[in-house]
Amino acid sequence: MTVNDKDIAISDKGAKILEYLESGKWPSHVTEIKKTKYPIRAYSSGLAIGETQWYGGSAKIRYVYTGFIARRTKDGKDSELHFRIYHPSGQFYRTEMLRKILDFSDEYGLGLIEVIGQTGGMIISMNPERADEAIDAIRNLGTDVGDTGDTYRDFASCVGPALCEYSLYDTLQARDHYMTYEPIYNNLSNQLFPFKVKLKFSGCPMDCARASHRADFGFIGTWEGSPDVDWGLLQDKIRKDDLKIERLIKECPSGAISENRESGGIKIDSEKCKKSMNCIRYAFPAIKPGKNRKVALLAGGNIKGRFGPKMGKPVSILDDYAQAKEFIMKIISIWEDGSPHKDRIGDMLFKSGFSKTVEAVSSSLPTEIEGHPTGQQRIIASAVLTDEEREGYSKWVDNIVKEYGE
Amino acid sequence: MSTNLSERMKKRLPVPYTDSLPEEIKSNLGKWADRKFHGGGIIEHISEKGDHLFTIKVGSPPNARFSSNTLRVFADIEDKFGIGTLRFTRSGNVEFISDSLEKSLLIKNEIEKMGFHAGGWRNSLWSIGSCTAYLSCTTAVADSSSITKVLYDQFGKYFTDEESIPAKLRISVAGCPTACGGLTSDIVVVGHYGDAPSFDPQKIGLCLPRSAKALEVAVPEVVMVCPMKCISAFKKDDDTVGIQINREKCIACGRCKDVCDYITFDTTKIGISILVGGKSSNTGRGQNLAMVLIPWIPISPPNYREVVAVLQKIIDMWKGNAVAGERLADYVRRIGLREFQKALDIPVTRWNNTEFVSSEFGIRQFPVR
Numbered sequence: 001m002t003v004n005d006k007d008i009a010i011s012d013k014g015a016k017i018l019e020y021l022e023s024g025k026w027p028s029h030v031t032e033i034k035k036t037k038y039p040i041r042a043y044s045s046g047l048a049i050g051e052t053q054w055y056g057g058s059a060k061i062r063y064v065y066t067g068f069i070a071r072r073t074k075d076g077k078d079s080e081l082h083f084r085i086y087h088p089s090g091q092f093y094r095t096e097m098l099r100k101i102l103d104f105s106d107e108y109g110l111g112l113i114e115v116i117g118q119t120g121g122m123i124i125s126m127n128p129e130r131a132d133e134a135i136d137a138i139r140n141l142g143t144d145v146g147d148t149g150d151t152y153r154d155f156a157s158c159v160g161p162a163l164c165e166y167s168l169y170d171t172l173q174a175r176d177h178y179m180t181y182e183p184i185y186n187n188l189s190n191q192l193f194p195f196k197v198k199l200k201f202s203g204c205p206m207d208c209a210r211a212s213h214r215a216d217f218g219f220i221g222t223w224e225g226s227p228d229v230d231w232g233l234l235q236d237k238i239r240k241d242d243l244k245i246e247r248l249i250k251e252c253p254s255g256a257i258s259e260n261r262e263s264g265g266i267k268i269d270s271e272k273c274k275k276s277m278n279c280i281r282y283a284f285p286a287i288k289p290g291k292n293r294k295v296a297l298l299a300g301g302n303i304k305g306r307f308g309p310k311m312g313k314p315v316s317i318l319d320d321y322a323q324a325k326e327f328i329m330k331i332i333s334i335w336e337d338g339s340p341h342k343d344r345i346g347d348m349l350f351k352s353g354f355s356k357t358v359e360a361v362s363s364s365l366p367t368e369i370e371g372h373p374t375g376q377q378r379i380i381a382s383a384v385l386t387d388e389e390r391e392g393y394s395k396w397v398d399n400i401v402k403e404y405g406e
Numbered sequence: 407m408s409t410n411l412s413e414r415m416k417k418r419l420p421v422p423y424t425d426s427l428p429e430e431i432k433s434n435l436g437k438w439a440d441r442k443f444h445g446g447g448i449i450e451h452i453s454e455k456g457d458h459l460f461t462i463k464v465g466s467p468p469n470a471r472f473s474s475n476t477l478r479v480f481a482d483i484e485d486k487f488g489i490g491t492l493r494f495t496r497s498g499n500v501e502f503i504s505d506s507l508e509k510s511l512l513i514k515n516e517i518e519k520m521g522f523h524a525g526g527w528r529n530s531l532w533s534i535g536s537c538t539a540y541l542s543c544t545t546a547v548a549d550s551s552s553i554t555k556v557l558y559d560q561f562g563k564y565f566t567d568e569e570s571i572p573a574k575l576r577i578s579v580a581g582c583p584t585a586c587g588g589l590t591s592d593i594v595v596v597g598h599y600g601d602a603p604s605f606d607p608q609k610i611g612l613c614l615p616r617s618a619k620a621l622e623v624a625v626p627e628v629v630m631v632c633p634m635k636c637i638s639a640f641k642k643d644d645d646t647v648g649i650q651i652n653r654e655k656c657i658a659c660g661r662c663k664d665v666c667d668y669i670t671f672d673t674t675k676i677g678i679s680i681l682v683g684g685k686s687s688n689t690g691r692g693q694n695l696a697m698v699l700i701p702w703i704p705i706s707p708p709n710y711r712e713v714v715a716v717l718q719k720i721i722d723m724w725k726g727n728a729v730a731g732e733r734l735a736d737y738v739r740r741i742g743l744r745e746f747q748k749a750l751d752i753p754v755t756r757w758n759n760t761e762f763v764s765s766e767f768g769i770r771q772f773p774v775r
């Protein structure tokens with residue numbers, strides 16, 4: 001095959017794959033992308049070859065150091081540049097504002113938007129030539145690029161008080177509070193750290209913001225004691241057969257609920273309640289989170305880090321989310337001074353001993369350090385297989401494919 | 407245009423968040439008192455003031471990718487039948503907001519005409535999260551976006567309530583072992599090389615210091631990033647730098663390739679691993695990371711029949727054996743990973759022989775108070 005034949009073969013194969021990806025019941029990303037100026041050739045040849053066609057690229061935007069990523073294809077024919085744009089806390093958009101952003105993406109970019117990326121921002125594909133002026137344009141719309149590099153990234157909160165009845169504190173305000181806190185705000189453009197730093201805020205133990213896994217510092221709303229029961233409402237629900245006491249008892253993972261005929265059906269043991277939310281979700285609003293509201297602070301969670309993905313470890317129970325600022329700054333300064341490139345805060349806490357490190361700066365917290373960090377197994381999601389192992393898994397999967405038809 | 411350095415370096419943050427809210431939400435902040443589920447993606451929020459708002463949750467194309475055209479039509483629909491506000495959820499769904507059930511049904515009808523689906527509440531599939539992979543990522547191994555498309559084609563029925571499942575289900579698909587979407591989904595699919603790397607002998611020098619002298623002061627990044635210490639750098643006879651890779655210790659994490667485009671892998675061995683048991687909420691057995699169920703199966707784009715069949719098998723096993731309301735993650739933890747593997751007859755090797763330990767994360771690490 002000549003080079004040209006090979007190119008044609010790749011492009012034919014790619015076109016067939018794209019066609020396949022446009023069929024089926026679910027809305028297709030390919031159909032969306034085809035309506036934009038994105039270089040679809042880069043995607044289709046990647047699919048045809050079975051390898052991503054993107055290499056790291058470079059872009060220069062005057063005095064803007066975070067918030068955009070540049071790529072180029074291996075054959076040098078296409079380049080790509082995308083902005084990571086800060087969402088307002090809660091990710092609500094008046095349609096008027098959304099239309100302005102869409103106009104922006106058409107004028108300065110490719111008209112292609114990932115409405116929320118894995119890191120939390122809105123990803124807009126840009127025209128590299130207009131990137132510099134686009135910065136001014138996006139700022140005029142009241143937001144900005146950010147969320148890349150070895151610095152504070154985009155922080156995240158759950159929808160909280162804006163639409164959720166479980167929310168125990170204002171998670172949206174908390175995100176605004178920390179994003180605008182001067183030592184953080186002033187460094188959103190400066191890549192000072194070994195790696196990235198993320199804060200996440202969840203209003204209750206449902207942890208919709210994934211504060212305990214995906215944040216170096218996670219805040220989770222909680223309460224003291226047992227959930228709050230409205231006995232009248234609860235009896236109403238029981239009478240109307242909306243709720244079964246047996247199910248309430250059976251589903252409580254803490255074993256904290258027992259039957260109690262006098263009080264209205266049940267008794268909740270506050271010494272046992274793990275704040276699992278099972279009863280609250282089942283019986284709301286007859287059972288609600290307790291009234292004595294607190295915020296749990298966890299540290300060291302991350303997906304990407306030297307020692308792999310981690311869950312956050314317990315630091316302290318706060319009265320108010322704002323109380324963690326000094327503590328966070330102290331931990332960051334220890335990390336900044338002593339950790340090699342690409343070590344997350346969780347990696348440092350792992351190496352130097354979580355309790356020791358946290359205790360050393362505990363005086364910066366208004367509340368006591370408490371809790372027992374759970375040890376965690378290392379998770380390896382990849383594998384290097386021997387030929388024999390590969391064959392074993394291939395055979396196994398063949399049988400399942402047969403069972404379910406092609 | 408401002409060219410003042412310190413001015414231009416300053417970020418313009420979209421704060422305060424209240425500026426982005428419609429009056430109907432601003433006046434009910436923190437006042438939500440109850441919710442009602444109307445099925446098929448519509449829920450009603452009831453405030454203590456007696457106001458009612460409805461959200462209609464709509465599933466996104468893979469990787470939450472939209473053209474500006476489609477989003478403009480969404481905005482038109484919202485203006486016509488809603489309160490002029492859209493929301494993007496952290497799982498990548500789009501929520502329309504309206505003030506009556508009738509109008510919510512009209513919104514649902516409009517988006518269905520466009521080929522979209524509403525759903526994703528309660529005992530249903532909430533989302534299949536996907537990273538960008540071949541669309542723009544340099545480290546992607548498998549194309550998570552196209553895997554997500556075929557999974558949604560197959561399992562969209564659980565999103566729309568067309569077929570029921572025991573509890574909420576979250577799936578995420580990652581193109582490489584970095585797993586940008588995290589490991590707190592019930593099922594996590596991760597693309598990886600399945601093999602140790604080699605390197606392009608001509609070009610690897612571009613990732614290494616020019617002269618071996620540099621080795622005396624610093625370890626090259628491609629050596630440093632390896633978590634298993636399987637890459638070593640040495641001085642060659644001509645005083646340049648060479649590297650060696652120890653295949654025995656390698657876990658195929660791809661981090662070396664992350665920092666150097668000239669590390670190469672044999673792409674014929676690319677496959678995916680499947681992890682189960684991850685969960686981000688504190689319900690049931692609590693928050694936890696998923697663990698490896700199967701370390702590798704081959705993939706066949708574009709229909710990825712192996713991935714689809716295995717996930718259907720896992721879901722069927724859960725459907726047939728879970729108690730009502732029990733998440734897949736909680737079910738797997740109740741019976742144990744080994745039992746689950748046995749029931750599915752999965753070969754166990756050193757890559758998937760870990761047992762779940764009964765550990766509690768999140769706020770369960772604090773004493774009960």
Ligand code: SF4
Pocket residue numbers: 158159160164165166167168202203204205206207208209
């Ligand atoms: S974390 Fe809790 S308060 Fe926040 S949205 Fe989820 S359920 Fe509501």
Ligand code: SF4
Pocket residue numbers: 602603631632633634635636637651655656657658659660661662663
């Ligand atoms: S794939 Fe990971 S473990 Fe293997 S050599 Fe590269 S960095 Fe090391």
